[in-house]
Structures are given as C-alpha cells and as structure tokens.
Amino acid sequence: MLVAKETELRRRYDVRWRLTGLATRRAGWVADPDGLSPLPILNGHWPPRQPRRDVREWLENARADVLFEASSLVAQTGQPAIEHLKAALELDAHAITANKGPIVHAFRELAALAHEKKRKFLYEATVMDGVPIFSLFPLGLPATELRGFSGVLNSTTNVILTEIEKGRSFEDALKRAQSLGVAETDPAADLDGWDSAVKATALAIVLMDVPIKLEQVQRIGIRDLSEDKIRSVRAAGMRYKLVCRAERRGDSVACTVQPELLLASDPLANLEGTSSAIRFDLDVFSISIVEHNPGVEATAYGLLADFLRAVQP
C-alpha cells in the first residue's frame, strides 16, 4: 500500500517514507536505517534472515519514526502487541496497530503514553479495516452522544451462516470459510464469538469511554444454532447473524455477542462474504455503515490512513 500510494503521498501530502525495519515470524527481524528496498521484498526476496531480537533494539537499529503493528490477536492478553506499541512510543515513534488486543487490554495506558510522548497511538484498522469508524467520532460527529451500537463484524461466521442457508452442512460451510482464507485453522475464536467480543469491547472502550472488560461481554457463539433453524427462518425472509450489541446503562455499558434473528430489511442482515456492518445510535440520529466484501488491502489502507493522520501537521 505504501508503494502503491507513494506518488500520491508525495504530491498531495508532501509525505515521503523509507522502510527501515521489518519483522515477521517467517523472515526474522531486519533493520537498516539507510532503508530496505520494498520491491524485492514484495517479490519474495527477503534480506538475510537475522535472529529474533528485542523489539527495542530492533526499533533503535531501524531508527523508527513510525511502527506498524500487525501481529496476530491474542484475545486474552493483547500481548506481545502491547509491548511492541509501548516500545515504539517510548522510543518516540508513532504507534499504529491493526491488532485490537491492545485496545481491549491497555487502551488508557497506551493513550496516556502517546499523549506524554507527543506521539500518536492509532488503531483505525482494528475494526472494519480502513473504514473510518474511530476517526468518525471526534471530527465527523462532534457534540454527539453515542447511546449504543450493533454490528456484524466477523467474516468467518458470516460465511458459515450464508453457506448453511444455501444447504451446506456446518462442517462443509466451515471448510468453505477456511478455503476462502477468512477462517483460521483453529476457528474457535470466530465460532465462539471471541473475535466479535474483542471488537465490541474495543468500540465500547474508545467510543463510549467506559473501561469495560472482555469478561463482561455476554457471549454466545454460533455452534448451538441448528442448520434447520438457520434455513427455515431464511424462507420466512429472515436471517441469523452473529450480532455485537452495546447499550449505555447509566455509567456502564451492557455488551452482548450472540446469534440474532434479523429482518431481511435490516442493513445488518444483508451481508455476504467478508462484508461487515455497524449501526450507531446517537442522540441526534442513527446511521449504519456497511463495508462491501473487502480484501486484505482494505486493512493495509487502514494502516496507511493512520500513517497520514500521524505524520501530517
């Protein structure tokens, strides 16, 4: 995405970048303050593999101004992503993440650290990829009160429910989701609603300003939904979806993740494939935002948009 948008970043925003570090499970940890060439890397020609290092040492060697954190979610702890982001901020780099774990487990700490270091901690890519959800509120919807939200935010369960509606068995539908690359080899985090619960918690913490914990989300996955039930409501013009819901109740927020029966006319019901949707109920009106069948570049764009928000004056 940085390569694809390089000319536009230069011309429209006067922003230039240099790739000075790269760390993946596959390729090890590489740092070079003079810059790594992105095109060979995109073509699979990686720099010589180096042993795993301490994240601080790696960031220092790279002389990082910005860290993009895109490690896998560990729902129960948010680690090691939290440590990566803390290290970046402590070393005066902006910290941008596509991993929602740190919001759920360390939002206030990371936000305070960023404020103290006058750097940005940004996380637009964590929910609905690059669709501006978190960015919408301070600037797009000033002086509003968010009373609640409801969303269908998990692709795997979306694909599975759709395939069962079409007549496939649960097992075949799961295989289909795995072949599409949306479901993990161990799909428990999706099927049991953990992924949805983490997203709902992150949204409630940031947008409703309540320190809710993941354990407080009432969570029911889709495993107990029978294939017959899923198909029979479809004939009546309705659909089951795994819905996240949050509602302000005084000082706190009641948060649920569960299969819900939706009317076909509901914007949350008409989602296929990797599409997702969220409805925000504000004091002034209610709006829904739908993301249509995004690919992996949608997440990359979310990170790029945060990069621009961080480095622009």
Add this chain to the structure above:
Amino acid sequence: MLVAKETELRRRYDVRWRLTGLATRRAGWVADPDGLSPLPILNGHWPPRQPRRDVREWLENARADVLFEASSLVAQTGQPAIEHLKAALELDAHAITANKGPIVHAFRELAALAHEKKRKFLYEATVMDGVPIFSLFPLGLPATELRGFSGVLNSTTNVILTEIEKGRSFEDALKRAQSLGVAETDPAADLDGWDSAVKATALAIVLMDVPIKLEQVQRIGIRDLSEDKIRSVRAAGMRYKLVCRAERRGDSVACTVQPELLLASDPLANLEGTSSAIRFDLDVFSISIVEHNPGVEATAYGLLADFLRAVQP
C-alpha cells in the same frame, strides 16, 4: 439545537454563542448585537417584526461571526442563498449552509472567497442532514480515489414508492408524503428528480473535484413508472428506487438520476420513510452509509457540527 447542546458546547469544547440576528419570511429581519433571547422565540414570542433589509446591513447590525443559511432551494440559480453566503464571508463571518444550491452554482467562488478571508464555508447539512459525508473525505478517507457513488437521497419519492408497493395509488401515495411533511405542496422538484440531481451534482463537484453542471445530469423522475410495475417487482423481492449515480470517466463524471430496479439485498433498496443511503466506490474498498428515518433535528445537528468545525481552533 444550540440551546439543547449549550452545556455540552461549553464544557466539552469551551464554545459559547449568542444569537444576534434572525431572518425569516414569517418574522422579518431582526438584529441585536447584545443578543436575542432564544427561548421566547422558540415558544413563538418573536421580537417586533422589522421590514426586510439588505442582508449586508442586517449582518453588520448583528455583528455576525457566523451565518447559518437555511433558505429554500432554488435549483436553477442557487439564489438568494449564494448572495447571503457571499455577504457573510465578505463581512468576515463563517458561512454555514443547509442549502445545496450554492454548491451547485457557486462552489469554487465561495470556497475561494472563504480561503481569502480565512473563514469557513461549510455545507455538511446539504446532503443526508448531519451525517458526515463531506467531512468524511479529507480526514476519514485520506489518500483515496473516489471512483463513483450511488445513492437514494430523496425522501418524497421514497415514501411514494413504498406506499404504492403497499397498494396505494400514486395520488394517494403523494398525499401521504405531503401529510408526513416531507413533500412540498408543489412536489415537482422531487418527482422529476431535481432534488436528487442537485444533490448528486453537489457531491460530484465537492468529492470528485469536477465542475459538472446541473444540466449535464441525465435525469428521469418517477412519474412514468406504473403502479403495476412497482408492485410486481416487489413480489419478486426487488424494489424500484430513484437512484443518483456518478462515475468518473477520465477527466469528467457521468451523472444520472433515474428509477432503478434494485435487489432487496442492496443497502440502497431497504429504505423506508425519510431514510436515505449512499454507496461510495473507492479505489481501496466500497462502503455504504445509511441514515435511519431522521427528523428535522438531524439537519439542525448538521449545522451545529459545522459551527463547531468553524469556531474550534
């Protein structure tokens, strides 16, 4: 809306306001730099009626820092709203409008004047009320290319098509829309697609940066759609909606307004009452935004949000 949000504006944004002028067809033109009391006015106790004055004289007497322009649309000229907004900017006041005519007929001129005077020309309330459409692009979706959009943006035709689907005649459906207060006594601007065409043109001019003219929009209203046709497709799970569509074609934009047959699963199809929706096709993904059954306070909020954007540092 200013009264309802007064405490929040003070506490959250340190913003205070004073109402120093008021001009309506009903109550004439009133100005008092010491401030008019809003609560009696909201209760129908208007200041003594004054004769209609020149807008410049009125703004000067009011010592206006901000003008809220909410006159009715004159699709063919954009007047007198353009003159009102120009006068405000020339007198160093921010110019905020809910009237889309000035965007269609004088966008570049007003934007240039605002830039020159270091004041804001803002217009979020012109399309989908206070839903952040125009605000979304510079900040929420940086470095994207908008390739096209499609929207259902007119309430009157929405209500009429829904009522015909339910079995009412065109005439009864129109009366229903008028009794709901969404249709004008002369509903031609809605039925013939003028309102939709003005909105599509405004969106194309601002978001796609092309100087398209209202006459370039290919426009077909809903008058020639037969009641039978509308009802028969409904039975097949489809709906007619009056759709605005814009698509980039090289340096220009092809823009249409016409009744289109939509699948029930389309977010643009599932709109009742005053709801509206728009889909944006960007290079990085496609998103839809739906506004659910807003009332008149949604437009007022749009003006308030622009007010905050104008006066905040």
